[in-house]
Amino acid sequence: MVQRILERGEIEALDHTSLPRLRLPELGGVFAPRAARLRELAAGKVAGIPVNPELSGYLLLMADMVSAQAETLATLNTSDAGLPDAATMERAQQHAMPPLAAFAPRGPAWRGILTTLLDKLDSVAARQIEISIVIAALRTMPVEELEALADAVIAQRIDGLNAAQAPFIAAALQVLWTYQASHLQQRQVPVLETGTLCPVCGSHPVASVIRIGGQSQGYRYLQCSLCSSEWHMVRVKCSCCEQNGKISYQGLGYLDAADDTAKGAAAPGNKANDPGKFARAETCDDCHGYRKIFNQEHDYNVEPLADDLASLTLDVLVCEAGYLRASVNPLLWLGNLA
Ligand SMILES: [Zn+2]
Ligand SMILES: [Zn+2]
Structure with a gap:
């Protein structure tokens, strides 16, 4: 046979x-x-x-x-x-x-x-x-x-x-x-040539989320600012320019230059439900843009648009450091915060 x-x-x-x-x-x-x-x-x-x-x-x-x-x-x-x-x-x-x-x-x-x-x-x-x-x-x-x-x-x-x-x-x-x-x-829904726009409606994402549970465990998704779809993008990659060489992460109050790949998950101090690791900005020194990334491992009830809106303090920090917000939050229309 x-x-x-x-x-x-x-x-x-x-x-x-x-x-x-x-x-x-x-x-x-x-x-x-x-x-x-x-x-x-x-x-x-x-x-x-x-x-x-x-x-x-x-x-x-x-x-x-x-x-x-x-x-x-x-x-x-x-x-x-x-x-x-x-x-x-x-x-x-x-x-x-x-x-x-x-x-x-x-x-x-x-x-x-x-x-x-x-x-x-x-x-x-x-x-x-x-x-x-x-x-x-x-x-x-x-x-x-x-x-x-x-x-x-x-x-x-x-x-x-x-x-x-x-x-x-x-x-x-x-x-x-x-x-x-x-x-x-x-x-x-076809796969688009670009990973930075929503494959359903072509709009910009509002923020990233690292999902847990089922087949999405540990994967990063971008949430669409218009149609609420989420599409997969590999981690440690800029969601604005798709480069991956100069990515850093900034949380509220500390600069974390290390990447956030899965290898860190087992390291001491990176256990689940650590509020300090929940909300971070993923900054890129290739395009000087940033978007926030929320890790569901550290807060199960993550909601990218709401969490992005509420973490305005992080925008101020990251804009002061010279990065530009990649796209707006549909519920808050501000210019650059720096
Ligand atoms: Zn969309
Ligand atoms: Zn970039």
Whole structure:
């Protein structure tokens, strides 16, 4: 009997099942846990990320926003969210392009989502006059202005962008893209040539996370700032320029030049649940950019976007050391902090 030899493509397919290259979002798995995490962070209950009182007010406000995102997501169905058609999916496969490309022409669905989101924030607006002003402005904004705002948010063009309005626009777009991404199958998402952009929508990642458990044990994923998908990238590699020669890690209050490869895991002092090792910035002296990396081994409840937002102190430290933040946090639109 002749044993059948696997074709090249089949071998690659096997490889992909042993290491999940992509973690697509689940409908209930993004916004509700993120809102809960933001409330924990605001209350100072996350040992690895100390939060000062000024920031905790903002985190609570964003927790309300993210809760409203969860409620809005639950109202969507496949007809009003407009899933991509078969031709779009096929074109994405043929050209190794993201199937939910953020830069492609957009339908009006996201504006309906924004309206629902703003409605769900009514009780927050009633408590906070500043928020009610922003919401009122967004409600009466002409369509062309809203679309221009959405373009700027998707392209992460900070210059000229209204920093108070941007998180609301980003939140509405996130709801739509997360809904759509949750309806994809991994095999529908091609492998892109670049590892630094989301293979589902082509957006920048917000932060890295080293996952634990199951097949993802010890692997680093980048979390998409728009569609909430997570894709695999090897550790000790720059998530901005993909170089790996001049990577360092900086935590809150100490500079750790050593790499964080798995070999360190068994070393004394690197046991699990060490808050000092949870949140770090991965800096690169090739491009002078950085992104944060959170290690689930040291905090099981890690949530990359929320943890990135709450660890603003780390941004200040790393920017003062001369590194540039690689991409924005969709819920906080600031320029360089140095
Ligand atoms: Zn994405
Ligand atoms: Zn780099």
